[in-house]
Amino acid sequence: MEKQNSRYRWVVFAAVLFAYFLIVSQRTAPGLITDQLMVDFKVTASTIGLLTSVQFLAYASLQVPIGLLSDRYGPNLFLIVGALLNGIGTVMYSLAPNEYFLLVARLLVGIGDATIWVNLVLILSQWFKVKEFISLLGFAGMSGSLGFLMATFPFSAWIDLTGWRVAFLTIGILLCLCGFILYYVLVKKPNQLFKQEKKKKTTLEKSESTIVLLRRLVTDRQAWATFLCHFGLVGTYVGFIGSWAVPYGIHMYDMTRSEASQLIMIGLVGAIIGAPVSTWLSNRLGTIKFPYATVHLMIFLSWVTVFLFAGKPPFYLLIILFLLIGFGNGASALTFATVRQYFPMKVVGVVSGFANTGGFLSAVLLPSIFGKILDHFPGSSGYHYGFIIPVIFSLLGLIGGVLIKEKQEGVATAIHVD
Template structure:
């Protein structure tokens, strides 16, 4: 009997020990999954960020090759501006479809197809035998790259904490702007060495290879890899579960009719429209014509502005998350941004001293990305399940500004180019940039403060929709 009890006790101890070992093994397995999720999200984001570098390259590259295009195709200033604007029109009109694709098809397939299309368009642009093919290539590039950023925001909402969204948007903007920096002095060097045709064809080939990498590496959510969600890691329930997810068309209607969506749109229109008119279209010519700089040196000044934009996006997003405010940083940085444009337009009758251009352009670029907080606001004032659609509406603004403002300046150059001195001519043109920036600044005061969290369910708009 004693032997039997002894044997039973040993068996019970073995069962308990095995249970503890299984529990410990399960805990270790879960811990490993958490570690894998927290590390792999950076791989997913990193590959998408590489695609975003291509986006920024094409966004600003056209200004550097202006003389090459004029010499090759014999185009006017308005036609040149329209070539540049083709990218922005395509990008703008694709923003809502991009949000729908990001929410339905998923970031992986969306970015793969978009980057592939952009690569084909870049090759077409580089090999274009006539204006039609030049415009067609630029159009394909615009359509292709238009889906990348919204997909990144969608991935961020699935792989990163809500409190990290502003910071991650700033980091994403910083990395993307490396493509904008490459589209200045480095591009001028490459074009001088390889010709503009070979350079754009080469970028197209790289884009096609990157599309393949996106498909292999990127995953839409941690669940696609059997990993825990960020909400599960934080011990929270998904906010999207707190409010019933509306159908797709209703989601679009809700975001479009939400008055809190639109201030970010207007801010992005004014701020970025003015910035890209300088750095992506007319800045190189401005520095050559007004200051007499050599064509190979002028991009250095614009590169400083783009570097400022990259660093500013990183810092502004971090500050916003740290102080738990979207509105205050937008107003503060927006004030400085508009002041920089006032200096460009009004100081020295439109010709500020050349000695201040480097710091002036850097500060202008550094403060411009106050608009990045508009993306976070767009997400935080709308239904959590439609992050792609709501941010895409806000994101349309910058490309609306980038599409309509440069041709306005081009028309001024074509109309008054033979009758005005260069300084007066550019002052007259850049006055429109100042006006755009000023209008955007006014709308920073109309932004709905979210305190860096989703307020849809608590907002008047959200309550009314829930009651319906």
């Protein structure tokens, strides 16, 4: 395929990753102004929780439908629309006069966000050969982690300097501009450069009916393996570090809120390292399964270690464990390398959506179950017993890693799948 040998593919790569970086930064940025929103809009904590829930519920519920639509109609349109919806939602958020506008704004952001990762995977699949694709997924994962990093101290400092409305308005405008840039980079320019391929795209064979495809998906061992892999790595990281890491540091180690927030930073550093290192290692070894199963074992043992220390390992060990758990989240990019290697291109989108749903489902379940355990067991014993949950979830991830099937030819020969 000419696209996969052109220099232009690197322009596509840069544009898509920049959009992903900005979009990811807005997933958690509203958490920085929770207290301020409660004062400005005179709303309760439950209303703030509803704003977050609406955003992530939209994200979770649309993963498989977006995958189906992207496989059928192509990923470019959905990535462009997703960036625009994110931008419009973020602008609305910055200008909201009341909590109802905030709710609609976060719903738009959630819908837009739901389109991004699945279509990023599909676009990179189209523009890059499999061996390149695996390495570049690592950099894509790293750009997402950098987006999360931007939504911590840098964005907080920006809000302190200009106020939260100006900061969110600026990012919203940038995201809208990204939508137009993506249209030029993904649609207009390629139509000029690759006219001979435009017709090829319209000759794709008719897809099977949605019901038949979904039935095959939910009975496919490899699809469930990727679902479990993402469930075990992403959910335990996002679910705990994103929700309970700061209270954990405060209550178990007598840290200040600022000191406890550094635990999140440590996890992010691990994630930034984990994405490119794990994909590079997979390419180097010529296999996805072995390094990925090893990562899952490492994460399972990390959570077991925290549990065996009654939720309070020595602080130096805690730092190491948070780095490792973050590394595992970064390595979750190998889930989509597995999808790209094993499944035909016409279903990569829906299988990627299915796998991504696993990670999000885990991230939703873990904080709520962990919170119920904390309510039931007061004090440090609550955290001790609470860590049974990430132990179980990461064990499911390890099972997924073991269940992965690889083509006997290895990664290099998987180039011929297309």
